[in-house]
Amino acid sequence: MQTLSAQFPMSWSHYIFLLGIRDQDERNFYEIETVHNQWSLRELKRQCNSGLYERLSLSRDKDGIRRLAQVGQILDRPEDMLIEPYVLE
16 A cells, blocks of 8 residues: 555645646646656756746757756856856956
8 A cells, every 4th residue: 555645746845836836837837847857846946947838838949958957057168157258367
């Protein structure tokens, strides 16, 4: 016999947070992604606050956006860390 926590893939806190999202499509998206990727509440909030749903809906490169959401931005060069490089004399 399974416990209740094993039957429900998200915690009560996940559900409370998701109820705060007004757009039904956006709420469904984050619910599906949370279950599929086993996001913690912190990760769910991070993805929601970073606008993952909006970025995916507006982007042509949906796989690239999903990869960026999973791995994060990978900095290949030191210049990538600077938004606007400064020349100091």
